[in-house]
Amino acid sequence: MNNITTPAIKVIKADTSKLKDVDFNNLAFGANFTDHMFECDFKDGEWQTPTIKPYGNLVMSPAAKVLHYGQAVFEGMKAYKDDNGDVHLFRPQQNIERINKSSKRMAIPEFPEEIMMEALKQLVALDKDWVQPGRGNSLYIRPFVISTQVGVSASPSNAYKFMIIMAPVNAYYTGDVRVVIAEEYSRSADGGVGAAKAAGNYGAQFYPTNLAKEQGFDQVIWTDSNEHKYLEEAGTMNVFFRINDTLITAPTSDRILDGVTRKSVLKLAERAGINTEVRKLTVTELVDAAKAGELKEIFGSGTAAVISPVSAFSYKDVVYDIDKQDDSYATKFKNDLMDIQYNVSEDPFSWRVKI
Amino acid sequence: MNNITTPAIKVIKADTSKLKDVDFNNLAFGANFTDHMFECDFKDGEWQTPTIKPYGNLVMSPAAKVLHYGQAVFEGMKAYKDDNGDVHLFRPQQNIERINKSSKRMAIPEFPEEIMMEALKQLVALDKDWVQPGRGNSLYIRPFVISTQVGVSASPSNAYKFMIIMAPVNAYYTGDVRVVIAEEYSRSADGGVGAAKAAGNYGAQFYPTNLAKEQGFDQVIWTDSNEHKYLEEAGTMNVFFRINDTLITAPTSDRILDGVTRKSVLKLAERAGINTEVRKLTVTELVDAAKAGELKEIFGSGTAAVISPVSAFSYKDVVYDIDKQDDSYATKFKNDLMDIQYNVSEDPFSWRVKI
Numbered sequence: 001m002n003n004i005t006t007p008a009i010k011v012i013k014a015d016t017s018k019l020k021d022v023d024f025n026n027l028a029f030g031a032n033f034t035d036h037m038f039e040c041d042f043k044d045g046e047w048q049t050p051t052i053k054p055y056g057n058l059v060m061s062p063a064a065k066v067l068h069y070g071q072a073v074f075e076g077m078k079a080y081k082d083d084n085g086d087v088h089l090f091r092p093q094q095n096i097e098r099i100n101k102s103s104k105r106m107a108i109p110e111f112p113e114e115i116m117m118e119a120l121k122q123l124v125a126l127d128k129d130w131v132q133p134g135r136g137n138s139l140y141i142r143p144f145v146i147s148t149q150v151g152v153s154a155s156p157s158n159a160y161k162f163m164i165i166m167a168p169v170n171a172y173y174t175g176d177v178r179v180v181i182a183e184e185y186s187r188s189a190d191g192g193v194g195a196a197k198a199a200g201n202y203g204a205q206f207y208p209t210n211l212a213k214e215q216g217f218d219q220v221i222w223t224d225s226n227e228h229k230y231l232e233e234a235g236t237m238n239v240f241f242r243i244n245d246t247l248i249t250a251p252t253s254d255r256i257l258d259g260v261t262r263k264s265v266l267k268l269a270e271r272a273g274i275n276t277e278v279r280k281l282t283v284t285e286l287v288d289a290a291k292a293g294e295l296k297e298i299f300g301s302g303t304a305a306v307i308s309p310v311s312a313f314s315y316k317d318v319v320y321d322i323d324k325q326d327d328s329y330a331t332k333f334k335n336d337l338m339d340i341q342y343n344v345s346e347d348p349f350s351w352r353v354k355i
Numbered sequence: 356m357n358n359i360t361t362p363a364i365k366v367i368k369a370d371t372s373k374l375k376d377v378d379f380n381n382l383a384f385g386a387n388f389t390d391h392m393f394e395c396d397f398k399d400g401e402w403q404t405p406t407i408k409p410y411g412n413l414v415m416s417p418a419a420k421v422l423h424y425g426q427a428v429f430e431g432m433k434a435y436k437d438d439n440g441d442v443h444l445f446r447p448q449q450n451i452e453r454i455n456k457s458s459k460r461m462a463i464p465e466f467p468e469e470i471m472m473e474a475l476k477q478l479v480a481l482d483k484d485w486v487q488p489g490r491g492n493s494l495y496i497r498p499f500v501i502s503t504q505v506g507v508s509a510s511p512s513n514a515y516k517f518m519i520i521m522a523p524v525n526a527y528y529t530g531d532v533r534v535v536i537a538e539e540y541s542r543s544a545d546g547g548v549g550a551a552k553a554a555g556n557y558g559a560q561f562y563p564t565n566l567a568k569e570q571g572f573d574q575v576i577w578t579d580s581n582e583h584k585y586l587e588e589a590g591t592m593n594v595f596f597r598i599n600d601t602l603i604t605a606p607t608s609d610r611i612l613d614g615v616t617r618k619s620v621l622k623l624a625e626r627a628g629i630n631t632e633v634r635k636l637t638v639t640e641l642v643d644a645a646k647a648g649e650l651k652e653i654f655g656s657g658t659a660a661v662i663s664p665v666s667a668f669s670y671k672d673v674v675y676d677i678d679k680q681d682d683s684y685a686t687k688f689k690n691d692l693m694d695i696q697y698n699v700s701e702d703p704f705s706w707r708v709k710i
Contacts, residue, residue: 028506028508029506029508030418030506030507030508031418031505031506031507031508033418037417055417057414057415057416057417058414058415058416058417059412059413059414059415060412060413060414060415061412061413062392062410062412062413062518062520063385063386063388063497063520063522065558066421066422066554067421067427067499067501067554068427068429068497068499068554068557069554069555069557069558069561070425070427070553070554070555070556070557070558070559071557071558071561072422072423072425072558074423076507104562105562106558106559106561106562107558107561107562107565140507142418142423142507144422144423146422147558150386151383151384151385151386152385152386152431152495152497152520152522153383153384153385153386153659154557154560154591155561156561156565163417165417165418165507167418167507182546184546185546185547186544186545186546186547187544187547188544188547189541189542189543189544189545189547189580190541190544190580190581191537191539191540191541191580191583192540192541192542192543192544192547192559192580193555193559198425198555198558198559199421199422199423199424199425199554199555199558200424200425200548200553200554200555200556200558200559201425201555202423202424202425202426202509203420203424203425203426203427203461203462203502203553203554203555204425204461204547204548204553204555205509206424206426206461206462206510206511207459207460207461207462210462210511225544225545225546225547225580225581226545226580226581228546236509304508
């Protein structure tokens, strides 16, 4: 951590708002941005004045290290408006700690936690009107850090930019997600950066995901790179399997992201008395359970879609369909999470942070 | 490949040159750039007008995909000036083909080969005065592609920018390189993007390399992520081992970059009648050879340093020193390569391309 004591955040307000120009009923996910953004530069060995300013383009050298060496990390989180018009963040401290873990793995200086929390609160408060009411609507918040030193030599940057940008989003409807279990391509290596939200982890998935799409599927369930034996993540989400009434998910590791929604689901399952197992699950075990009629559900968990039910998986060119359950865990956890996020239910774990 | 027939490259010349402001005797590697750059945008499904223009900053959205998902690839190559003042590229077709292979793996549209070659030739010709004479001096050339679509959803970009920027560099003196053999961290996974010059591969190495530096070493020799048993790459270079008089290097795979200098060294070794083995070499075999006095040399190969001799390696906290050889292969290959690059020797394999 840096030695800065929390300085005041400098605020430069936008002259006009773009709010009236936005069609909130037809939002492409994460493509319209609010009036303001947060920016803080790292140079001469320390973070400079944290600033909220009008959202706008960056002027960047074509030799900026982020463009060449992918030294960059990010987070994804959301703000939700309740029926009283109050706005809430969901477990922001988790994202704040995680982006610094990601930064450490990518040799990026950590950002002071207290400034990050204050920046989130002030930025969301300033652009509060961009958080639309209605269950499913939310403000997607994207903190990220990029390396900005000018130079095409492969070494850590001496300059960085920490930013927060925000985009209003509608409910992220994924439909019936059909997935392919990875048999050839991999997401991450033991000893690699899979547990970090490092930029390059995501771009690296696009090609194998395109191949899955060409075969009529939506996403890839990643397996370990050594043997393609263990089930690890689904696309850009953590993944849960319900075999009979037991909920199984992979343990976190240096290959698997420590997802905030993942750990929230585990907590909610525990509260509901659902048997959970955090353990390695083999593809063989999954296929056997599917054949025996014991595989009840697969679902992904992540900030964007909250919970994303999987309707079929393919393995070695055999497609296994998964019937909808009347007592769906996916539906239950999605409702439980959204009830907390939208301040409809109590908040037994103190996950909400009111702006 | 795209369906463009080679269009003329639009050229916008700089009003003034920065050449006189540069201290060519004190160049930080890849930090000073020439007067011009090449730029070509991809949008609406095709590459637009290829353009050479004054070197300058980019205006970029903070939501450009490259900053969030690392969907970016690059190449490294050099131009050399001979004693007649003529400028030569070294095997440019290799880099042209490889950047498109990298692009494919990163779901980036390939760039027309003939336009890339023409762009390289015209750009180097225009900034020819930036290629300084003298063995060791060269013009480092950095072609790269970045994803520019605005949007923070993790999917392939629909817009890209292909660029070439160039920086004069002095001889890249690495000194006595001391390396640590990786026992915990990894560079890439089976089925991952290690064989691509994908941006994220490089940023991911910074932290483990910093750890090596804290222990008094310069670089990491990467091993396979499964067992840390096989020797794969050295830092950002391919790596060669000389055991007695046999030269050994790892076979290319989806974890290992198909290096241009690597394949040139193999060709030169073959020409010199040196026994080469392209095979997996285990750490155990290396340690045994070192103990038996049979390990004569280790060296890295890459565009920046050409050949980079290793003077010691560490494994399980034991440091093995490597004595200098009178008949050093590293020295021989470095001289052979530079003789070809600087047009001092014949060019038996037609590797030079005169501008």
